[in-house]
Amino acid sequence: MQNNNHAPSVTVLLPVYNGEQFIEEAVTSILAQSFTNFEVLVMDDGSTDGTGKILRRLAANDARIRIHQRENRGLIATLNEGLALCSSELVARMDADDYALPHRLAVQYDYMTEHPETAVCSAGMEEYETGRILAWEGYGEAVRARLLFGCCLHHPTIMARRSVLLDAGGYDAAMPSAEDYDLWVRLTAAGYSLAVLPQVLLRYRVHPHVSRTAYKWQMGETTSRIQRRQLALLGISPTPRQLDRHQFCISHCPELPGKLQEAEAWLQKIVAANEQKVMYDQDVFLRTVNEIKKDFVRSSWQRDPGQYVRRILRTIVKDGIYRLRLGEDFEKRIVGAARRFGFFSQSRKQ
Structure with missing residues:
Protein backbone atom coordinates (compact mmCIF):
# COMPACT_ATOMS: atom_id res chain seq x y z
CA MET A 1 0.00 0.00 0.00
CA GLN A 2 1.31 3.44 -0.85
CA ASN A 3 1.85 6.21 1.64
CA ASN A 4 -0.09 9.39 0.80
CA ASN A 5 1.75 11.67 3.24
CA HIS A 6 3.12 14.93 1.86
CA ALA A 7 6.73 13.68 1.80
CA PRO A 8 7.35 11.44 -1.22
CA SER A 9 7.70 7.73 -0.54
CA VAL A 10 9.84 7.21 -3.65
CA THR A 11 12.28 9.40 -5.56
CA VAL A 12 12.68 8.55 -9.23
CA LEU A 13 16.29 9.40 -10.08
CA LEU A 14 16.54 10.23 -13.77
CA PRO A 15 19.89 11.43 -15.18
CA VAL A 16 19.82 12.98 -18.65
CA TYR A 17 22.31 14.45 -21.08
CA ASN A 18 21.07 15.83 -24.41
CA GLY A 19 17.97 13.66 -24.28
CA GLU A 20 15.46 15.91 -26.02
CA GLN A 21 14.26 13.14 -28.35
CA PHE A 22 12.84 10.89 -25.62
CA ILE A 23 12.91 12.76 -22.30
CA GLU A 24 9.28 13.89 -22.43
CA GLU A 25 8.02 10.35 -23.04
CA ALA A 26 10.20 9.01 -20.22
CA VAL A 27 9.06 11.58 -17.66
CA THR A 28 5.42 11.34 -18.75
CA SER A 29 5.50 7.56 -18.25
CA ILE A 30 6.49 8.18 -14.62
CA LEU A 31 3.86 10.85 -14.10
CA ALA A 32 1.22 8.36 -15.31
CA GLN A 33 2.07 5.75 -12.64
CA SER A 34 -0.74 4.16 -10.63
CA PHE A 35 1.43 4.85 -7.57
CA THR A 36 1.36 8.62 -7.05
CA ASN A 37 3.37 9.49 -3.92
CA PHE A 38 6.71 10.15 -5.58
CA GLU A 39 8.99 12.87 -6.86
CA VAL A 40 10.96 12.84 -10.10
CA LEU A 41 14.48 14.14 -9.56
CA VAL A 42 15.84 14.93 -13.03
CA MET A 43 19.61 15.39 -13.03
CA ASP A 44 20.38 17.43 -16.15
CA ASP A 45 24.06 16.70 -16.72
CA GLY A 46 24.86 19.84 -18.70
CA SER A 47 22.56 19.26 -21.69
CA THR A 48 23.15 21.62 -24.61
CA ASP A 49 20.07 20.70 -26.66
CA GLY A 50 16.40 21.34 -25.92
CA THR A 51 16.27 19.03 -22.89
CA GLY A 52 16.15 21.85 -20.33
CA LYS A 53 13.31 23.65 -22.08
CA ILE A 54 11.23 20.46 -22.20
CA LEU A 55 11.88 19.74 -18.54
CA ARG A 56 10.92 23.24 -17.43
CA ARG A 57 7.65 22.99 -19.33
CA LEU A 58 6.84 19.64 -17.73
CA ALA A 59 7.79 20.86 -14.25
CA ALA A 60 5.54 23.91 -14.61
CA ASN A 61 2.57 21.54 -14.92
CA ASP A 62 3.50 18.98 -12.25
CA ALA A 63 5.00 19.87 -8.87
CA ARG A 64 6.39 16.34 -8.46
CA ILE A 65 9.18 17.15 -10.95
CA ARG A 66 12.38 18.58 -9.46
CA ILE A 67 15.18 19.62 -11.82
CA HIS A 68 18.83 19.85 -10.85
CA GLN A 69 20.95 21.31 -13.64
CA ARG A 70 24.70 21.90 -13.73
CA GLU A 71 27.77 21.39 -15.96
CA ASN A 72 28.48 18.01 -17.54
CA ARG A 73 30.27 15.57 -15.20
CA GLY A 74 29.32 12.17 -16.57
CA LEU A 75 26.91 9.45 -15.48
CA ILE A 76 28.62 8.13 -12.35
CA ALA A 77 29.12 11.56 -10.80
CA THR A 78 25.54 12.46 -11.72
CA LEU A 79 24.12 9.33 -10.08
CA ASN A 80 26.09 9.86 -6.87
CA GLU A 81 25.09 13.50 -6.68
CA GLY A 82 21.49 12.50 -7.33
CA LEU A 83 21.54 9.98 -4.48
CA ALA A 84 22.63 12.74 -2.11
CA LEU A 85 19.74 14.95 -3.28
CA CYS A 86 16.93 12.38 -3.08
CA SER A 87 14.14 13.20 -0.62
CA SER A 88 13.06 9.65 0.17
CA GLU A 89 14.62 6.43 1.43
CA LEU A 90 13.42 4.47 -1.61
CA VAL A 91 15.02 5.45 -4.90
CA ALA A 92 13.92 4.17 -8.32
CA ARG A 93 16.26 4.50 -11.30
CA MET A 94 15.00 5.58 -14.70
CA ASP A 95 16.80 6.33 -17.95
CA ALA A 96 15.93 9.31 -20.13
CA ASP A 97 15.02 7.20 -23.17
CA ASP A 98 12.96 4.42 -21.55
CA TYR A 99 9.27 3.99 -20.75
CA ALA A 100 8.00 2.85 -17.36
CA LEU A 101 4.86 0.70 -17.45
CA PRO A 102 2.00 2.18 -15.37
CA HIS A 103 2.30 -0.29 -12.47
CA ARG A 104 6.08 -0.21 -12.17
CA LEU A 105 6.42 1.88 -9.01
CA ALA A 106 3.43 0.23 -7.32
CA VAL A 107 4.84 -3.29 -7.78
CA GLN A 108 8.31 -2.37 -6.55
CA TYR A 109 7.14 -0.18 -3.68
CA ASP A 110 4.90 -2.97 -2.38
CA TYR A 111 7.73 -5.49 -2.64
CA MET A 112 10.28 -3.28 -0.86
CA THR A 113 7.75 -2.46 1.87
CA GLU A 114 6.90 -6.12 2.44
CA HIS A 115 10.57 -7.22 2.33
CA PRO A 116 12.60 -4.85 4.52
CA GLU A 117 15.58 -7.20 4.27
CA THR A 118 15.91 -6.41 0.55
CA ALA A 119 18.32 -3.59 -0.32
CA VAL A 120 17.69 -3.50 -4.08
CA CYS A 121 15.05 -4.99 -6.34
CA SER A 122 15.20 -5.16 -10.11
CA ALA A 123 12.62 -6.33 -12.64
CA GLY A 124 12.19 -7.55 -16.19
CA MET A 125 12.06 -5.30 -19.23
CA GLU A 126 10.99 -5.38 -22.86
CA GLU A 127 13.20 -4.12 -25.67
CA TYR A 128 11.41 -1.18 -27.24
CA GLU A 129 12.48 -1.87 -30.83
CA THR A 130 12.18 -5.67 -30.95
CA GLY A 131 9.69 -6.65 -28.26
CA ARG A 132 12.22 -9.13 -26.84
CA ILE A 133 11.63 -9.86 -23.15
CA LEU A 134 14.58 -9.77 -20.76
CA ALA A 135 13.44 -11.35 -17.51
CA TRP A 136 14.81 -13.60 -14.79
CA GLU A 137 13.68 -14.28 -11.23
CA GLY A 138 15.94 -14.66 -8.22
CA TYR A 139 16.27 -13.65 -4.58
CA GLY A 140 19.02 -13.37 -1.99
CA GLU A 141 21.68 -16.05 -2.38
CA ALA A 142 20.50 -16.94 -5.90
CA VAL A 143 21.19 -13.36 -7.03
CA ARG A 144 24.61 -13.37 -5.34
CA ALA A 145 25.54 -16.61 -7.12
CA ARG A 146 24.30 -15.32 -10.47
CA LEU A 147 26.37 -12.15 -10.10
CA LEU A 148 29.51 -14.26 -10.29
CA PHE A 149 28.72 -14.77 -13.98
CA GLY A 150 27.33 -11.38 -14.93
CA CYS A 151 24.98 -8.56 -14.04
CA CYS A 152 21.49 -10.02 -13.59
CA LEU A 153 19.88 -6.76 -12.45
CA HIS A 154 18.72 -4.33 -15.13
CA HIS A 155 19.95 -0.97 -13.92
CA PRO A 156 17.09 1.20 -15.28
CA THR A 157 14.54 -1.00 -13.49
CA ILE A 158 15.95 -0.96 -9.96
CA MET A 159 14.42 0.37 -6.77
CA ALA A 160 16.85 0.61 -3.85
CA ARG A 161 17.24 1.82 -0.31
CA ARG A 162 19.13 5.10 -0.49
CA SER A 163 20.85 4.66 2.89
CA VAL A 164 22.31 1.32 1.81
CA LEU A 165 23.71 2.72 -1.45
CA LEU A 166 25.23 5.69 0.38
CA ASP A 167 26.73 3.49 3.11
CA ALA A 168 28.35 1.39 0.37
CA GLY A 169 29.96 4.51 -1.09
CA GLY A 170 27.62 4.76 -4.05
CA TYR A 171 28.81 4.11 -7.59
CA ASP A 172 32.56 3.73 -8.05
CA ALA A 173 34.07 6.09 -10.63
CA ALA A 174 36.84 3.53 -11.18
CA MET A 175 34.29 1.09 -12.65
CA PRO A 176 33.03 2.92 -15.77
CA SER A 177 30.29 1.36 -17.91
CA ALA A 178 29.72 -1.40 -15.33
CA GLU A 179 29.40 0.75 -12.20
CA ASP A 180 26.03 -0.84 -11.37
CA TYR A 181 27.40 -4.39 -11.62
CA ASP A 182 30.26 -3.44 -9.31
CA LEU A 183 27.83 -1.91 -6.80
CA TRP A 184 25.58 -4.98 -6.68
CA VAL A 185 28.59 -7.27 -6.14
CA ARG A 186 29.85 -5.07 -3.32
CA LEU A 187 26.42 -5.03 -1.68
CA THR A 188 26.06 -8.82 -1.74
CA ALA A 189 29.62 -9.21 -0.43
CA ALA A 190 28.62 -6.99 2.48
CA GLY A 191 25.69 -9.27 3.28
CA TYR A 192 22.82 -7.33 1.72
CA SER A 193 19.98 -9.18 -0.01
CA LEU A 194 19.03 -8.31 -3.60
CA ALA A 195 15.96 -9.40 -5.56
CA VAL A 196 15.09 -9.70 -9.24
CA LEU A 197 11.33 -9.70 -9.81
CA PRO A 198 9.93 -11.60 -12.79
CA GLN A 199 7.44 -8.91 -13.85
CA VAL A 200 8.23 -6.82 -16.92
CA LEU A 201 8.01 -3.22 -15.66
CA LEU A 202 9.93 -1.20 -18.24
CA ARG A 203 10.25 -0.76 -21.99
CA TYR A 204 13.92 -0.29 -22.80
CA ARG A 205 15.42 1.33 -25.89
CA VAL A 206 18.35 -0.55 -27.38
CA HIS A 207 19.17 1.93 -30.20
CA PRO A 208 20.43 -0.83 -32.55
CA HIS A 209 21.62 1.65 -35.19
CA VAL A 210 23.76 3.67 -32.79
CA SER A 211 27.43 2.67 -32.57
CA ARG A 212 28.41 1.84 -28.98
Whole structure:
Protein backbone atom coordinates (compact mmCIF):
# COMPACT_ATOMS: atom_id res chain seq x y z
CA MET A 1 0.00 0.00 0.00
CA GLN A 2 1.31 3.44 -0.85
CA ASN A 3 1.85 6.21 1.64
CA ASN A 4 -0.09 9.39 0.80
CA ASN A 5 1.75 11.67 3.24
CA HIS A 6 3.12 14.93 1.86
CA ALA A 7 6.73 13.68 1.80
CA PRO A 8 7.35 11.44 -1.22
CA SER A 9 7.70 7.73 -0.54
CA VAL A 10 9.84 7.21 -3.65
CA THR A 11 12.28 9.40 -5.56
CA VAL A 12 12.68 8.55 -9.23
CA LEU A 13 16.29 9.40 -10.08
CA LEU A 14 16.54 10.23 -13.77
CA PRO A 15 19.89 11.43 -15.18
CA VAL A 16 19.82 12.98 -18.65
CA TYR A 17 22.31 14.45 -21.08
CA ASN A 18 21.07 15.83 -24.41
CA GLY A 19 17.97 13.66 -24.28
CA GLU A 20 15.46 15.91 -26.02
CA GLN A 21 14.26 13.14 -28.35
CA PHE A 22 12.84 10.89 -25.62
CA ILE A 23 12.91 12.76 -22.30
CA GLU A 24 9.28 13.89 -22.43
CA GLU A 25 8.02 10.35 -23.04
CA ALA A 26 10.20 9.01 -20.22
CA VAL A 27 9.06 11.58 -17.66
CA THR A 28 5.42 11.34 -18.75
CA SER A 29 5.50 7.56 -18.25
CA ILE A 30 6.49 8.18 -14.62
CA LEU A 31 3.86 10.85 -14.10
CA ALA A 32 1.22 8.36 -15.31
CA GLN A 33 2.07 5.75 -12.64
CA SER A 34 -0.74 4.16 -10.63
CA PHE A 35 1.43 4.85 -7.57
CA THR A 36 1.36 8.62 -7.05
CA ASN A 37 3.37 9.49 -3.92
CA PHE A 38 6.71 10.15 -5.58
CA GLU A 39 8.99 12.87 -6.86
CA VAL A 40 10.96 12.84 -10.10
CA LEU A 41 14.48 14.14 -9.56
CA VAL A 42 15.84 14.93 -13.03
CA MET A 43 19.61 15.39 -13.03
CA ASP A 44 20.38 17.43 -16.15
CA ASP A 45 24.06 16.70 -16.72
CA GLY A 46 24.86 19.84 -18.70
CA SER A 47 22.56 19.26 -21.69
CA THR A 48 23.15 21.62 -24.61
CA ASP A 49 20.07 20.70 -26.66
CA GLY A 50 16.40 21.34 -25.92
CA THR A 51 16.27 19.03 -22.89
CA GLY A 52 16.15 21.85 -20.33
CA LYS A 53 13.31 23.65 -22.08
CA ILE A 54 11.23 20.46 -22.20
CA LEU A 55 11.88 19.74 -18.54
CA ARG A 56 10.92 23.24 -17.43
CA ARG A 57 7.65 22.99 -19.33
CA LEU A 58 6.84 19.64 -17.73
CA ALA A 59 7.79 20.86 -14.25
CA ALA A 60 5.54 23.91 -14.61
CA ASN A 61 2.57 21.54 -14.92
CA ASP A 62 3.50 18.98 -12.25
CA ALA A 63 5.00 19.87 -8.87
CA ARG A 64 6.39 16.34 -8.46
CA ILE A 65 9.18 17.15 -10.95
CA ARG A 66 12.38 18.58 -9.46
CA ILE A 67 15.18 19.62 -11.82
CA HIS A 68 18.83 19.85 -10.85
CA GLN A 69 20.95 21.31 -13.64
CA ARG A 70 24.70 21.90 -13.73
CA GLU A 71 27.77 21.39 -15.96
CA ASN A 72 28.48 18.01 -17.54
CA ARG A 73 30.27 15.57 -15.20
CA GLY A 74 29.32 12.17 -16.57
CA LEU A 75 26.91 9.45 -15.48
CA ILE A 76 28.62 8.13 -12.35
CA ALA A 77 29.12 11.56 -10.80
CA THR A 78 25.54 12.46 -11.72
CA LEU A 79 24.12 9.33 -10.08
CA ASN A 80 26.09 9.86 -6.87
CA GLU A 81 25.09 13.50 -6.68
CA GLY A 82 21.49 12.50 -7.33
CA LEU A 83 21.54 9.98 -4.48
CA ALA A 84 22.63 12.74 -2.11
CA LEU A 85 19.74 14.95 -3.28
CA CYS A 86 16.93 12.38 -3.08
CA SER A 87 14.14 13.20 -0.62
CA SER A 88 13.06 9.65 0.17
CA GLU A 89 14.62 6.43 1.43
CA LEU A 90 13.42 4.47 -1.61
CA VAL A 91 15.02 5.45 -4.90
CA ALA A 92 13.92 4.17 -8.32
CA ARG A 93 16.26 4.50 -11.30
CA MET A 94 15.00 5.58 -14.70
CA ASP A 95 16.80 6.33 -17.95
CA ALA A 96 15.93 9.31 -20.13
CA ASP A 97 15.02 7.20 -23.17
CA ASP A 98 12.96 4.42 -21.55
CA TYR A 99 9.27 3.99 -20.75
CA ALA A 100 8.00 2.85 -17.36
CA LEU A 101 4.86 0.70 -17.45
CA PRO A 102 2.00 2.18 -15.37
CA HIS A 103 2.30 -0.29 -12.47
CA ARG A 104 6.08 -0.21 -12.17
CA LEU A 105 6.42 1.88 -9.01
CA ALA A 106 3.43 0.23 -7.32
CA VAL A 107 4.84 -3.29 -7.78
CA GLN A 108 8.31 -2.37 -6.55
CA TYR A 109 7.14 -0.18 -3.68
CA ASP A 110 4.90 -2.97 -2.38
CA TYR A 111 7.73 -5.49 -2.64
CA MET A 112 10.28 -3.28 -0.86
CA THR A 113 7.75 -2.46 1.87
CA GLU A 114 6.90 -6.12 2.44
CA HIS A 115 10.57 -7.22 2.33
CA PRO A 116 12.60 -4.85 4.52
CA GLU A 117 15.58 -7.20 4.27
CA THR A 118 15.91 -6.41 0.55
CA ALA A 119 18.32 -3.59 -0.32
CA VAL A 120 17.69 -3.50 -4.08
CA CYS A 121 15.05 -4.99 -6.34
CA SER A 122 15.20 -5.16 -10.11
CA ALA A 123 12.62 -6.33 -12.64
CA GLY A 124 12.19 -7.55 -16.19
CA MET A 125 12.06 -5.30 -19.23
CA GLU A 126 10.99 -5.38 -22.86
CA GLU A 127 13.20 -4.12 -25.67
CA TYR A 128 11.41 -1.18 -27.24
CA GLU A 129 12.48 -1.87 -30.83
CA THR A 130 12.18 -5.67 -30.95
CA GLY A 131 9.69 -6.65 -28.26
CA ARG A 132 12.22 -9.13 -26.84
CA ILE A 133 11.63 -9.86 -23.15
CA LEU A 134 14.58 -9.77 -20.76
CA ALA A 135 13.44 -11.35 -17.51
CA TRP A 136 14.81 -13.60 -14.79
CA GLU A 137 13.68 -14.28 -11.23
CA GLY A 138 15.94 -14.66 -8.22
CA TYR A 139 16.27 -13.65 -4.58
CA GLY A 140 19.02 -13.37 -1.99
CA GLU A 141 21.68 -16.05 -2.38
CA ALA A 142 20.50 -16.94 -5.90
CA VAL A 143 21.19 -13.36 -7.03
CA ARG A 144 24.61 -13.37 -5.34
CA ALA A 145 25.54 -16.61 -7.12
CA ARG A 146 24.30 -15.32 -10.47
CA LEU A 147 26.37 -12.15 -10.10
CA LEU A 148 29.51 -14.26 -10.29
CA PHE A 149 28.72 -14.77 -13.98
CA GLY A 150 27.33 -11.38 -14.93
CA CYS A 151 24.98 -8.56 -14.04
CA CYS A 152 21.49 -10.02 -13.59
CA LEU A 153 19.88 -6.76 -12.45
CA HIS A 154 18.72 -4.33 -15.13
CA HIS A 155 19.95 -0.97 -13.92
CA PRO A 156 17.09 1.20 -15.28
CA THR A 157 14.54 -1.00 -13.49
CA ILE A 158 15.95 -0.96 -9.96
CA MET A 159 14.42 0.37 -6.77
CA ALA A 160 16.85 0.61 -3.85
CA ARG A 161 17.24 1.82 -0.31
CA ARG A 162 19.13 5.10 -0.49
CA SER A 163 20.85 4.66 2.89
CA VAL A 164 22.31 1.32 1.81
CA LEU A 165 23.71 2.72 -1.45
CA LEU A 166 25.23 5.69 0.38
CA ASP A 167 26.73 3.49 3.11
CA ALA A 168 28.35 1.39 0.37
CA GLY A 169 29.96 4.51 -1.09
CA GLY A 170 27.62 4.76 -4.05
CA TYR A 171 28.81 4.11 -7.59
CA ASP A 172 32.56 3.73 -8.05
CA ALA A 173 34.07 6.09 -10.63
CA ALA A 174 36.84 3.53 -11.18
CA MET A 175 34.29 1.09 -12.65
CA PRO A 176 33.03 2.92 -15.77
CA SER A 177 30.29 1.36 -17.91
CA ALA A 178 29.72 -1.40 -15.33
CA GLU A 179 29.40 0.75 -12.20
CA ASP A 180 26.03 -0.84 -11.37
CA TYR A 181 27.40 -4.39 -11.62
CA ASP A 182 30.26 -3.44 -9.31
CA LEU A 183 27.83 -1.91 -6.80
CA TRP A 184 25.58 -4.98 -6.68
CA VAL A 185 28.59 -7.27 -6.14
CA ARG A 186 29.85 -5.07 -3.32
CA LEU A 187 26.42 -5.03 -1.68
CA THR A 188 26.06 -8.82 -1.74
CA ALA A 189 29.62 -9.21 -0.43
CA ALA A 190 28.62 -6.99 2.48
CA GLY A 191 25.69 -9.27 3.28
CA TYR A 192 22.82 -7.33 1.72
CA SER A 193 19.98 -9.18 -0.01
CA LEU A 194 19.03 -8.31 -3.60
CA ALA A 195 15.96 -9.40 -5.56
CA VAL A 196 15.09 -9.70 -9.24
CA LEU A 197 11.33 -9.70 -9.81
CA PRO A 198 9.93 -11.60 -12.79
CA GLN A 199 7.44 -8.91 -13.85
CA VAL A 200 8.23 -6.82 -16.92
CA LEU A 201 8.01 -3.22 -15.66
CA LEU A 202 9.93 -1.20 -18.24
CA ARG A 203 10.25 -0.76 -21.99
CA TYR A 204 13.92 -0.29 -22.80
CA ARG A 205 15.42 1.33 -25.89
CA VAL A 206 18.35 -0.55 -27.38
CA HIS A 207 19.17 1.93 -30.20
CA PRO A 208 20.43 -0.83 -32.55
CA HIS A 209 21.62 1.65 -35.19
CA VAL A 210 23.76 3.67 -32.79
CA SER A 211 27.43 2.67 -32.57
CA ARG A 212 28.41 1.84 -28.98
CA THR A 213 31.78 0.25 -29.70
CA ALA A 214 33.79 2.35 -27.25
CA TYR A 215 31.18 1.87 -24.51
CA LYS A 216 31.07 -1.89 -25.02
CA TRP A 217 34.84 -2.13 -24.96
CA GLN A 218 35.02 -0.20 -21.71
CA MET A 219 32.20 -2.26 -20.21
CA GLY A 220 34.02 -5.45 -21.16
CA GLU A 221 37.21 -4.30 -19.48
CA THR A 222 35.43 -3.28 -16.27
CA THR A 223 33.31 -6.45 -16.23
CA SER A 224 36.47 -8.55 -16.50
CA ARG A 225 37.96 -6.79 -13.46
CA ILE A 226 34.81 -7.38 -11.41
CA GLN A 227 34.67 -11.06 -12.33
CA ARG A 228 38.36 -11.65 -11.70
CA ARG A 229 37.87 -10.14 -8.25
CA GLN A 230 35.05 -12.57 -7.49
CA LEU A 231 36.83 -15.60 -8.93
CA ALA A 232 39.90 -14.79 -6.82
CA LEU A 233 37.79 -15.36 -3.72
CA LEU A 234 37.24 -18.91 -5.00
CA GLY A 235 40.98 -19.33 -5.45
CA ILE A 236 40.74 -19.10 -9.25
CA SER A 237 42.94 -16.90 -11.42
CA PRO A 238 41.51 -17.36 -14.94
CA THR A 239 43.49 -17.05 -18.14
CA PRO A 240 42.00 -14.69 -20.74
CA ARG A 241 40.61 -17.69 -22.61
CA GLN A 242 38.99 -19.08 -19.44
CA LEU A 243 37.53 -15.68 -18.64
CA ASP A 244 36.05 -15.57 -22.12
CA ARG A 245 34.32 -18.90 -21.49
CA HIS A 246 33.16 -17.60 -18.12
CA GLN A 247 31.60 -14.48 -19.64
CA PHE A 248 29.90 -16.53 -22.33
CA CYS A 249 28.01 -18.57 -19.75
CA ILE A 250 25.04 -16.20 -19.43
CA SER A 251 25.29 -14.43 -22.78
CA HIS A 252 22.51 -16.61 -24.29
CA CYS A 253 24.24 -16.35 -27.68
CA PRO A 254 24.29 -19.47 -29.89
CA GLU A 255 27.76 -20.98 -29.76
CA LEU A 256 29.81 -23.75 -31.37
CA PRO A 257 29.54 -27.20 -29.72
CA GLY A 258 33.24 -27.33 -28.86
CA LYS A 259 33.10 -23.99 -27.12
CA LEU A 260 30.04 -25.09 -25.17
CA GLN A 261 31.94 -28.14 -23.95
CA GLU A 262 34.74 -25.87 -22.73
CA ALA A 263 32.20 -23.67 -20.94
CA GLU A 264 30.68 -26.72 -19.23
CA ALA A 265 34.14 -27.87 -18.11
CA TRP A 266 34.79 -24.37 -16.76
CA LEU A 267 31.55 -24.48 -14.78
CA GLN A 268 32.59 -27.77 -13.23
CA LYS A 269 35.89 -26.19 -12.18
CA ILE A 270 34.01 -23.40 -10.44
CA VAL A 271 31.68 -25.86 -8.71
CA ALA A 272 34.68 -27.80 -7.41
CA ALA A 273 36.29 -24.58 -6.17
CA ASN A 274 33.13 -23.62 -4.30
CA GLU A 275 32.98 -27.05 -2.68
CA GLN A 276 36.38 -26.26 -1.17
CA LYS A 277 35.92 -22.57 -0.33
CA VAL A 278 32.13 -22.62 0.30
CA MET A 279 31.79 -19.00 -0.80
CA TYR A 280 28.22 -19.67 -1.91
CA ASP A 281 25.50 -21.93 -0.54
CA GLN A 282 26.33 -25.17 -2.33
CA ASP A 283 22.75 -26.18 -3.19
CA VAL A 284 21.90 -22.73 -4.53
CA PHE A 285 25.17 -22.54 -6.44
CA LEU A 286 24.65 -25.93 -8.07
CA ARG A 287 21.12 -24.92 -9.12
CA THR A 288 22.53 -21.72 -10.59
CA VAL A 289 25.12 -23.61 -12.62
CA ASN A 290 22.52 -26.10 -13.86
CA GLU A 291 20.23 -23.23 -14.91
CA ILE A 292 23.11 -21.69 -16.85
CA LYS A 293 23.91 -24.95 -18.64
CA LYS A 294 20.24 -25.47 -19.47
CA ASP A 295 20.20 -22.11 -21.26
CA PHE A 296 23.16 -22.91 -23.51
CA VAL A 297 22.21 -22.61 -27.18
CA ARG A 298 24.13 -24.47 -29.88
CA SER A 299 24.83 -22.63 -33.09
CA SER A 300 23.56 -24.55 -36.13
CA TRP A 301 24.77 -24.46 -39.73
CA GLN A 302 21.35 -25.57 -40.93
CA ARG A 303 19.42 -23.00 -38.91
CA ASP A 304 21.63 -19.95 -39.50
CA PRO A 305 24.68 -20.47 -41.76
CA GLY A 306 25.78 -16.82 -41.53
CA GLN A 307 25.78 -16.85 -37.75
CA TYR A 308 27.61 -20.18 -37.70
CA VAL A 309 30.41 -18.84 -39.92
CA ARG A 310 30.69 -15.67 -37.82
CA ARG A 311 31.07 -17.76 -34.68
CA ILE A 312 33.82 -19.84 -36.30
CA LEU A 313 35.73 -16.73 -37.39
CA ARG A 314 35.24 -15.07 -34.01
CA THR A 315 36.53 -18.15 -32.18
CA ILE A 316 39.55 -18.50 -34.50
CA VAL A 317 40.55 -14.88 -33.94
CA LYS A 318 40.02 -14.90 -30.18
CA ASP A 319 41.59 -18.28 -29.50
CA GLY A 320 44.47 -17.42 -31.82
CA ILE A 321 45.20 -14.42 -29.62
CA TYR A 322 45.10 -16.56 -26.49
CA ARG A 323 47.45 -19.18 -27.97
CA LEU A 324 50.13 -16.55 -28.58
CA ARG A 325 50.86 -16.59 -24.85
CA LEU A 326 52.93 -13.42 -25.08
CA GLY A 327 52.21 -12.22 -21.57
CA GLU A 328 49.06 -10.98 -19.86
CA ASP A 329 49.71 -7.29 -20.54
CA PHE A 330 50.21 -7.97 -24.24
CA GLU A 331 47.09 -10.13 -24.32
CA LYS A 332 45.07 -7.37 -22.67
CA ARG A 333 46.17 -4.90 -25.34
CA ILE A 334 45.33 -7.30 -28.17
CA VAL A 335 42.01 -8.30 -26.62
CA GLY A 336 41.20 -4.63 -26.12
CA ALA A 337 41.86 -3.96 -29.80
CA ALA A 338 39.71 -6.95 -30.76
CA ARG A 339 36.85 -5.63 -28.63
CA ARG A 340 37.03 -2.31 -30.43
CA PHE A 341 36.42 -4.12 -33.71
CA GLY A 342 33.50 -6.08 -32.30
CA PHE A 343 35.08 -9.50 -31.74
CA PHE A 344 34.42 -9.34 -27.99
CA SER A 345 30.86 -8.11 -27.76
CA GLN A 346 29.07 -7.62 -24.46
CA SER A 347 25.28 -7.95 -24.51
CA ARG A 348 24.62 -6.37 -21.13
CA LYS A 349 23.47 -2.80 -21.27
CA GLN A 350 23.32 -0.01 -18.76
